[in-house]
Amino acid sequence: MKKTIKFSTWIKFILVILIVLGIGGFIGYKYYQDYLYKQTNEYKLLELGYTQEEVKLFLDKLEDDQETNLIERTNELEENGYREFLPYFFKCDYFLYDKLDLYLDEVITKKKDFFKYKEPSTYNFDKLVSIVNSHANEEPYTSTRKSDISKGVAMIANKHYQLGDYAPDDLVAIPWKYRFGGANDKIELRQEAYDAYIEMWEAANQEEEIYLLALSGYRSKVEQEKEYNYYKDLRGEAYADTIAARPGWSEHQTGLAIDIYSKECSSATTFKDSKTYKWLVDNSYKYGYILRYTEGDEDITGYHYESWHYRYIGKELAKKVHESKLTYDEYYAFYLDK
Ligand SMILES: [Zn+2]
Missing domain, CATH: 1.20.5 (Single alpha-helices involved in coiled-coils or other helix-helix interfaces)
Known part of the structure; x- marks a missing residue:
């Protein structure tokens, strides 16, 4: 017991x-x-006064080191009056954290007047992100940035990437049947772009009885200089800049750009209303070509809308760019410039 x-x-x-x-x-x-949670960036961001929604946005978009950087910089951003703009930028599809300072510079210094009259919520931040990503906020023809030739047919050429003396070594002359001019005129493209153009020509011809005609292809730096100077001598530099690219900066120098019209229509003003244009816009990407200077994108491409200017970038990439609905400048900046 x-x-x-x-x-x-x-x-x-x-x-x-x-x-x-x-x-x-x-x-x-x-x-x-609790101790562990207080070590997280989520907690630190909330402690800095960001809302739950903002913190979720930041965590979705940022890598660990970028989150730490944002935490460290928050006071400075606050002092400079930048903090309120952060959510607007983070909501943009093509926002790149590495370019945050450039976005903020652009919005604060250059667009200052804009905000006197409008609320930030009404401002097109997506456009601003695109412009900064593709360097279009910089003064044209002032960058020392070089086109990356190693990217092959995907190489970029615009007013912010120099081609310098680049000259392709696989140019092929387009036969008379497929182009404007006399029997002795020469319009050339790089081999791959040439093959794709002929394939596209045949398809357009079979599907819609369209007879594509190339007006211009490869232009060497020297030829571009002649063209640019012609307009410059005529009415000055500012005028020439609206018509032709400066030598060393034209996409035609890559041997991958082509100006296309057709038997049906060869007018720069009415080509955009032609059957040929419609076919090209819907189908050129299948052959690796994209309409390069699209309507309404002048502030990104740096060129007025050109319904006749197409650029070869290869079939696979052209399909992606076509589906993204981005200009090539934006696509390149976000996906390829690494
Ligand atoms: Zn052109």
Whole structure:
């Protein structure tokens, strides 16, 4: 009898110990969890006064080191009046954190007047992000940035990437049947772009009885210089810049750009209304060509809308660019410029 009582006392004692340990452990565990949470960037961002929604936005878009950077910079951003713009930028599909300062510079210094009259919420931040990503906020023809030739047919050529003296070494002359001019005129493209043009020509001809005609292809730096200077001599530099690219900066120098009209229509003003144009816009990407200077994108491409100017970038890439609905400048900046 005595032994049994002693045994149950022990049981009770052990139970009490277990309960105490359990509760203690639970509290300790909770403290530990709490401690761990306070080390997270989510907690630190919330502590800085960002809303739940903003923090979610930041965490979705940023890598760990970028989150740390944002935490460290928040006070400075606050002092400079930049902080309120952060959510607008983070909501943009093509936002790049590495370019945050450039976006903020652009919005604060250059668009200052704009915000005197309009609320930030009404401003097109997507457009601003696109412009900055593709360097279109920089003064044209001032960059020392070089076109990356190693990208092959995907290489970029615009007013912010120099081609310098680049000259392709696989140019092929387009036969008379497929182009304007006399029998002795020469319009050339790089081999791959040439093959794709002929394939596209045949398809347009079979599907819609369209006779595509190339007006211009490869232009060397020297030829571009002649063309540019012709307009410059005529009415000055500002005028020439609206008509022709400066030598060393024209996409035609890549041997991958082509100006296309057709038997049906060869007028720069009415080509956009032609059956040929419609076919090209819907189908050229299947052959690796994209309409390069699209309507309404002058502030990104740096060129007025040109319904006749197409650029070869290869079939696979052309399909992606076509589906993205981005200009090539934007696509290149976001996906390829790495
Ligand atoms: Zn052109």
